[in-house]
Each structure stands twice: as C-alpha cells, then as structure tokens.
Amino acid sequence: MIGFIGMGVMGARMAGHLARRYELLVWNRTPEKAAGIDGGKVAESLQELAESCDEIFICVSKTEDVQEVLAGLKQHLRENALIVDHSTIEPKAAKEMAREFGRFVDAPVTGGEKGAIEGTLTIFCGGRQENFERAKPFMETYGKRVRRVGESGSGQMMKMANQISVVGCVLAMAESLAFAERAGLNMEETIELVGSGAGGSWSLTNYGPKVLARDWSPGFSIDLQQKDLRYALEAANEMGLDLPGTKLVESLFASLQEQGRGGQATPALFEVIAG
Numbered sequence: 001m002i003g004f005i006g007m008g009v010m011g012a013r014m015a016g017h018l019a020r021r022y023e024l025l026v027w028n029r030t031p032e033k034a035a036g037i038d039g040g041k042v043a044e045s046l047q048e049l050a051e052s053c054d055e056i057f058i059c060v061s062k063t064e065d066v067q068e069v070l071a072g073l074k075q076h077l078r079e080n081a082l083i084v085d086h087s088t089i090e091p092k093a094a095k096e097m098a099r100e101f102g103r104f105v106d107a108p109v110t111g112g113e114k115g116a117i118e119g120t121l122t123i124f125c126g127g128r129q130e131n132f133e134r135a136k137p138f139m140e141t142y143g144k145r146v147r148r149v150g151e152s153g154s155g156q157m158m159k160m161a162n163q164i165s166v167v168g169c170v171l172a173m174a175e176s177l178a179f180a181e182r183a184g185l186n187m188e189e190t191i192e193l194v195g196s197g198a199g200g201s202w203s204l205t206n207y208g209p210k211v212l213a214r215d216w217s218p219g220f221s222i223d224l225q226q227k228d229l230r231y232a233l234e235a236a237n238e239m240g241l242d243l244p245g246t247k248l249v250e251s252l253f254a255s256l257q258e259q260g261r262g263g264q265a266t267p268a269l270f271e272v273i274a275g
Contacts, residue, residue, distance in 0.1 A: 002138065003043070003053030006087070007033035011059035011107065013116035014086065017142040018057075019154055034045075044061050045154060046072035055082045055138060059267060062227055068095065077101075084135045088163075090231050091156035092238075093162050106152060107139065108159035110166075112220060120144040124162070126155035137229070139252050160232040167229065167249040170201040172265050176204070177211050178274040187212050207267035212228040216275035219265035222253050226262070229253070 005014040019026050027043040028034040030084040033253035034042045043049040049056065050073040057242040059191035060071055060253040066087050073083075084102040085094070094119050105127040123143040125132050132148040139146045149158045176199065191208035194200065210216070228249045252272050261268060 001053050002052070003049045003056040004040070004059070005029070005046070005049065006054065006059040007037065008059065010116045011086070012037060013058070013113065014059060014121075014142045016107075017119050018138060021141055022138070024205050025052055028104045031242050031261065046228070047076045048075070050081070051075035051078070054078055054080065055084070055135065057086060057138070059086040060085065061224065063087075063093045063231075064095070070101070075099075076267075082131060082134055084139070088159050088228050088231070090267070091153040091160065091235050094126065094156045095153040103131050104152065105135050106155040108155055109143070110159065111144075117143060122148050123147070124155040124158035126150055126157070127152050134175060139236050156231075157235065158230070159236055161234055163225070163228045164243060164246050166203070167225065168245055169201045170269055171209065171245070171249050171252070173201065173203040173207055174211075174267065174270040175272060177208060181274060201265075207265075208266065211270045216261070216264035216268040218263065219222070219267075221263050222256055222266055222268065223262035225266050226250065226253050237243045 002018055002022045002024050004011065004018060004024060007015065007026060012033065015024060015026055015037050020235060024035045025043050026037050026040040027046060027049050031042065038042040058066060060066055060069060066085055066089055083101055084105045084107050086107050086109050088108045091155045098104040105125050105195055107123050109123050112123040119142045121143045122145040124140050125148045131214045136146050176194060177187065177190065179186060191204060195204045204226045231247060233243060233246060250268055256268055256270055
C-alpha cells in the first residue's frame with residue numbers, strides 16, 4: 001500500500017493520480033480534505049499510515065510541517081519504508097532528513113495546479129540513486145519530467161533555482177504590462193505580440209489575462225512564494241552569492257503582505273508597479 005500525506009491544492013491532485021493505479025492510504029490534518037480523494041482510503045492517524053505503507057509521499061507547506069509529519073511517522077515506520085517529500089523546504093533540512101531516515105528523497109515539484117491536475121509536473125529529486133529508482137514509477141503517474149539532479153538536498157536547490165527564475169519572470173511581466181497600460185497600448189494586443197517573440201514567457205501568457213481581469217485569486221499565493229524566496233535567499237547567503245533581483249521581488253511582495261494581501265496570487269505584483 002502507498003501512503004500520501006497532505007491534501008492541499010497540489011497533494012490532492014497528485015494523490016488522485018496514484019489512487020487510480022495503486023492501493024492508496026491518505027492522511028491530512030483536516031480529515032474532510034482526505035475524504036475527497038476518489039479511490040483512496042483515509043488513515044485515522046500517522047501511525048496507521050506508517051504501519052501500513054512501504055512508500056510514503058508528503059506534500060505540505062513548509063519545513064516545520066514536514067518535520068512535524070516525520071516526527072509522527074518515525075516510531076512506526078516499516079523496516080524498509082521509503083519517504084518521498086514533495087514539499088518545498090530548506091535544502092539543509094532535506095539533507096538532515098535524509099541522514100536521519102536513510103531512505104528519503106527530496107522531490108519538490110513545479111508546474112502548478114494545472115500540472116498536478118494533468119499529471120505533467122516536473123519533479124526535481126535529490127537522494128541516493130536506489131531510492132530515486134524505487135520512487136520514480138510512482139512519481140511518473142503525475143510527473144512528466146522526473147529527474148534525479150544530485151544527492152540529498154539537490155532537489156530543493158534546483159527548486160530554489162526554479163523559484164528565482166519564476167519571480168524574475170513575474171516581475172518582468174508586471175513591469176511590461178504596467179508600462180503598456182500607462183502608454184495607452186491595447187493590453188490584449190501587448191500580451192499577444194510581446195508573448196510571441198523574445199519577450200514571451202509563461203508568466204506573460206498565463207498571468208497576463210489575470211492582470212487584465214484584476215483577478216488575484218490563487219493560484220500560487222504570495223505567502224507561499226515568500227516562503228520559497230526566504231529559503232532561496234538563505235541558501236544563496238550560505239554560498240556567498242548575492243541575488244539583487246530576487247531581493248527586490250521579495251521586498252515588493254512584502255509590501256503586498258503588509259497590506260494583508262499575502263493570500264493573493266503572485267501576479268498581484270502588477271499593482272505595486274502600476275501604482
């Protein structure tokens with residue numbers, strides 16, 4: 001039996017793919033969310049899940065959440081249990097977890113809710129080769145690109161690189177559309193024409209229409225993005241690397257959080273730029 005912990009926006013979709021192919025046991029701090037997975041049985045406790053499953057997948061919000069889950073599992077794990085963590089957490093914490101549990105893969109994902117629904121996520125995996133090979137067939141039920149990028153912690157480092165690129169593109173999108181709007185250009189045409197050339201990006205194509213509609217419903221929230229940027233900036237600082245663009249975006253998002261808008265989607269950054 002396979003176990004899956006964390007029935008949020010991403011985890012619920014990923015677990016749904018597993019349930020269509022494997023016997024699945026799920027757990028969530030809010031039991032009602034776990035009950036909504038078609039084909040999945042709901043565990044009453046982390047102990048029950050640990051005692052029943054050989055492979056356990058986790059998808060929660062932050063480092064502290066993963067640590068809490070692992071503490072609940074630790075004393076009850078089967079002898080050869082494998083843990084795969086899809087959460088985005090601190091790289092150094094992922095390394096510590098691998099040292100403690102041995103059979104552990106840090107495997108953060110990118111592709112958003114759409115990718116989770118369609119089973120086309122990209123999954124960055126860190127850990128021993130044998131652990132990755134054991135986990136890979138399960139991850140391929142919801143991942144289009146499932147890649148081992150190095151030893152433990154490397155999956156999280158690749159996710160940090162991903163998030164640095166993502167927020168740079170969000171900033172470029174927000175500045176481009178703020179400029180076009182102030183210049184009196186047709187916004188739909190701007191998205192079409194700029195998006196068709198070297199100025200195009202996933203952010204412009206997918207977030208541009210949200211900007212036009214002033215639709216800031218998540219999506220991926222500012223609060224979660226800020227959590228990821230904090231991890232990225234901490235890791236960069238430990239390596240002696242300065243990331244001025246990432247620091248700028250972090251400060252701009254912080255201004256939205258101060259307005260109580262941390263639950264909104266990241267393209268709301270447009271309103272900071274446009275004024």
